[in-house]
Amino acid sequence: MALLAAASLITASASAADGDERTLTADTLATWQTDGIVWSIEYAGGVVYVGGTFDNVRPPGAGSGQQEVARKNFAAFDARTGRLLPCDPSFSGAGDTVRALKASQDGKVLYIGGSFGRAGHAEAFGAAALDTADCSLRKEFRPDVSSYVRAIDVTDGAVYLGGDFTSVNGKRRQRIAALTPNGSLLPFKARIDAPVRALSAAPRFGKIIVGGDFLEVNDEFEFKLVALHPATGKTVTSYPDWLPARSAVKALTRDATNFYVAAEGSGTGIFDGRIAGRLGSGKMVWKDTCLGATQALALHNGVLYSGSHAHDCRDTPGGFTEGNFRQHFLAQSVKNRRILHWFPDTDGGLGEGNGPRALEMAGGVLWAGGEFTTVNGRRQQSLTRFAAGPDRGAPQDPPRLRASSSGAGRITLTWRAAWDRDDARLKYLIYRDGRLVATPTRRSAEWRRPLMTYTDTVTPGSSHRYRIAVTDGENASPMSSALVVTAATTARTKGDR
Template sequence: MALLAAASLITASASAADTDEKTLTADPLATWQTDGIVWSLEYANGVVYVGGTFNKVRPPGAKPGQREVARKNFAAFDARTGRLLPCALPFSGAGNTVRALKASPADAVLYVGGSFTKAGRASVASAVALNTAGCSLRKDFRPTMSSFVRAIEVTDNAVYLGGDFTRVNGRERERVAALTSSGSLLPFKAEIDGPVRALLAAPEFGKLLVGGNFNMVNGDLERSLVALRPVTGKTVLSYPDWLPLRSSVQALTRDATNFYVAAEGRGTGIFDGRLAGRLGGGEMVWKDTCLGATQAVAVHNGVLYSGSHAHNCRDTPGGFDEGHFRQHFLAQSVRDRHILHWFPDTDGGTGEGNGPRALKMAGQILWAGGEFTTVNDRPQQSLTRFTAGPDRGAPQEPPQLRGSASRTGRVTLTWRAAWDRDNAELKYLIYRDGKLVASPTRRSTEWNRPTMRYTDSVTPGSRHRYRIAVTDGQNASARSKALVVAAVGAVGAERTKARR
């Protein structure tokens, strides 16, 4: 027990060297699943709303087809417990998908966008609003959209919609529009030549940030990112050279001072990572170098969480070289882009194989949705959650000992370092004949697992059994199988033998 108490001094929440940002744990909470892709998440009044392209949901641990409950492209869950809630308005028709969810500032209304013609039994046109109290469809917000709605932002003065559409309520609005809470079209107007995928309001700075797959805005070159005036739609700020040709903005988020961009590049080596900019002056704060089509971002307590299939992050602090794996979740310091030691993972999943598609902080819990079918190598489809603790995950790939003995009674043990999803520094517990004799520590990652060594002094001619375990301070692996070492005397051969 004293040993575990000492080991607990290792921080359970990860941080990069010389930074103090604490991440969530990498251990997923029990979470319901969907039978299709989750595209959007929103949090309001203790409820997480889920939108996507799916027909049913099922409980944690259930396999496809087991214990399924009908939910057509929309579901609601208790944000803290994860319990499925009765709010179950089906969305169907047209593209048969919900792509955008956004709550009003006071959480009284949930706006829903996508490609659908039915909300329950009501005929609609790709955008509606629900009362969060009672989950009832509002009759006053029924705009007629000519095509996909992919993004929604809401302020005290307007509901902004972005997407592929070119007409709203029969009037020209090129891929972005502003409406009142009762669905009337506002004068706000901008000319955008490609789909809008992300909207972010910064009314205190007089801006509405717009991201997507476009090149021209209001007659000027504005590659994938622009800031518009919230009332008129006129361009207020450009971000020249922030994103190269064929790199689009998939998501935007913000904190009090900065905004954060998730980018996807179309083609080999095109910018796929994340960047940060000042909301006020518009200066770039940092830009990372990871490849891997970033789809979602969320910021919490000084940490930027992202969903992508990151690879080749070698030029980003804390990053990794091109290898044989894709990392689908990352955490970075908002101060300097440093990749923090937080590595839960998913597979690419169905659809386009991008894994996570949406992230949302719900209180102290990070919800993630997408097209994945596994989380941390275990079956879990399209939804998962992470929280601040407790840390429940033991280190990965526990070490196995090798050893040799010298003629002077010295036994040298070697092993390959383990790694942990949310702790960089691990402690190795070395036992000789059942007694702890050493507990060295070492930092490691999945892609950097150094060979470690310990030399023990014993009586020449004696025989000993060595075992090793590894702990992150809260969770320890089982002890390894025994390595039996016969320490030779002044004359003789060196001998080692492993036993269970």
């Protein structure tokens, strides 16, 4: 059968829809797992660091409780191979969790935040720092933070912490603070009335962008998003009407000109999507209206990747209407918010059932962590990763033929379109009696699988065996079973089904 040869004639598809930005593949790389939730991921110097609420990690493919290696809320992996590294300081006590990781700009220091009372064998209250060269904990950076640290960002001269706390080193600091790289408290100060969950420092623009649950900042209404002066903490930009009172900002990221906001709404139909804004002017660039509690963001080559449980994106270009499914990863064009054709998926998993909680690009590979227990329908707990290629995934739900015959020698084949996680346009290979006779193409998605037809002309009264397969240009589905059809002579008749 010439199936592979026929597939090879098709130009390898871009991973996104025709003309769109190119995405990563939806196929996962072999990745270690944890026995709990991953809340934060950071990349520095060829190493991926993972923080969360877990006691052990286990190899790719290992089931729960199998081949476990002790790692207390923190683990490190080779960014290229995914191999577990021996760097294993534990973070324990208090809330027993690591919530935030951020590397210094030179990659030499990793700042760690969460709710813990010990880092390694020493006391540490909510924040610590690791020398990445030798995986040793820095003795000089041990601030005493009164409650959760949920976000960290770093500039050349400051380490910004955001969270639930109201004091640092015995001094009043309401949900946000700035320290020197050696742990001394800086005069930066702002009054914020509820937890900070995300920080993005943009010193070139004179801003640190802050997101969270708050309604008031520096005694003014600031619904969940504000920009503060990086030295003083005074408000420099407000974002009125960007988010409703019942949404919270869960993540922030930025590129050279824009920043991007991930939101989670509380209640039915409350804003859950993503926003792009100008770093300089503070003006909104675009806003999508997808529902589904966005938790994490990452940028790569003009594409904004997000983790959520999206279930209604009807008003976003390239989106989908409410259905009986949840889509836990999305990719969007940073130019115009269009949803690109990249649809790997997880389950909701443990905890609150949100699936992905953290995203990080590491050397062209997207690492994703969270509370999920499956990825693309296969068992994989809390950690996975996606690369630019190779594309190994065959189209889903391969077609099954139906047939009818009407008119002299006319046979019409009908089938429902298949779909693919990272290719919108698929080619269908139709064989009559073992010979390829047609290669129609069609765009489709999991929620949009149109009916397709092909009409063949043969000798009236003759019988033929038809089979069909589908390819994305690199991978093909198995060939369908044969369907035997007898062509009508003159009168309209039903073919075999």
